[in-house]
Amino acid sequence: MIRIANLVKKYGDVSAVDDISLEVQQGEIFAFLGPNGAGKTTTIKMLTTLLTPTSGSVEIDGLSPITQSTEVRRRFGIVFQDPSLDQELTAYENMELHGVLYGVPRTTRHQRTEQLLKIFELWERKDDPVKNFSGGMKRRLEIARGFLHTPKILFLDEPTLGLDPQTRNQLWTQVKLLNEQEGVTVFLTTHYMEEAERVAQRIAIIDHGKIVATGTAAELKAQTGTDSLEQAFLKLTGTSIRSEAGTSADMMRAMAAMWQRGRR
């Protein structure tokens, strides 16, 4: 379903993604783990047509994100690290807009919106503006929206960041359920190792733009001689804290955080 070969993304002399190769099978839940700044989000951006690779090749369902971007975009849904809902619109309006953008026929759109909002327990709040939602509800809505056009692949970039354990647990249960029911391939990143171990069939660990290990959670533990995925992760990527260069996105994120605090 996803095939990456010798993928490289350079910013000037710095390689954010440095010659990675991996394959994800159809229907698989695949976790892509790594410390901050390791290249996870950059990889996802290249897979989802938002960024052009410096070199190497990417295939999504046999198609190229660069030359066949519209076809590729039809095939995936994505939940970004930063929110991408329209805060002024209601939950239902956000779903509706997504459905129209993806050309989902009206009746299917309404049925599926209802079904998904019920699965993610948002149906009662469908006519409330998104700005009144909690962080967890917004996340659930974004994931529900990602499923609306029945994608073949769902990308989840740190979907559980900042959520409480209850919400995280519920969210993964629902994603797993839809993975089983609809056979959607899930490509996720997270910093919570126990989540990756619980939901993902296979895991790749990326560090400094290179893939340092791939396999099931059990294989990674056996390979490193550790008894938890967290320890395996630390053994593979080291214990030093990463100094990530402040990008413009980080600066704006800080501004956004201040702005939101001010409004609460």
Place this chain on the structure above:
Amino acid sequence: MGIIYVLWLRQIKRYFRSRARIVGSLGQPLLFLLSLGFGFGPVFQRAGQGNYIQFLAPGVIAMTVLFSGIFNGIELIWDRQFGFLKETLVAPVPRVTIMIGRTLGGATTSVMQGLIVAIACVIVGFRPNSVMAIVGGLVFMTLIAVMFTALGTAIASVLSDFQGFQMVMNFLVMPIFFLSGALFPLVGLPRALDIIARIDPLSYGVDGLRSSMTGLSHFGQATDLAVLSVLTVALLLVGSRLFAKIQI
């Protein structure tokens, strides 16, 4: 078409739901209208130019549409990191369609802002010369709105954060407004200023608006219409090209 419509509708809904923003963005034009209008009124009258409010009102309306249009475009910087824009960038829709929908929606809200200010102008004492003035006024407001929303979008497509924003405001938007003949007649100006005013696209917008509302024209309405139409189409083309190349 359907997609342009839903994106347009989204902007209109947003506009009506954020009343605080509507009221907030009326402050500046009203301040200009009241302080300059009544402050310079007597001098203007004594210089034999007639009623200053009558002269200034189209300029203030143009200013409202200009600022609102540019902001609608520039909002893109924020929107592509934290907003809905990213959702549209991964949708299986040509980027040009998204740009057009967004621009038309933003331009419509700018025209509405302009209309509110126009009503305020009438309350303060501005008198358009006929009912037809509304039609002509709407045409020119629309052209100004689309042109500057497209310009804002073009600029925001190449800026990666807000650091360049201050520069755009001080060295582009403010000069466009102040040197456009919105505040003073473009007659008997020093040569340099005269040339700048002729290059400034808003000069033609203000002039077109003023001629259709009060009958007073500097360049001639046909010239205004031609210059604005050509520039609007050109900026839409440039804007959608740059928008299509956005990487995040």
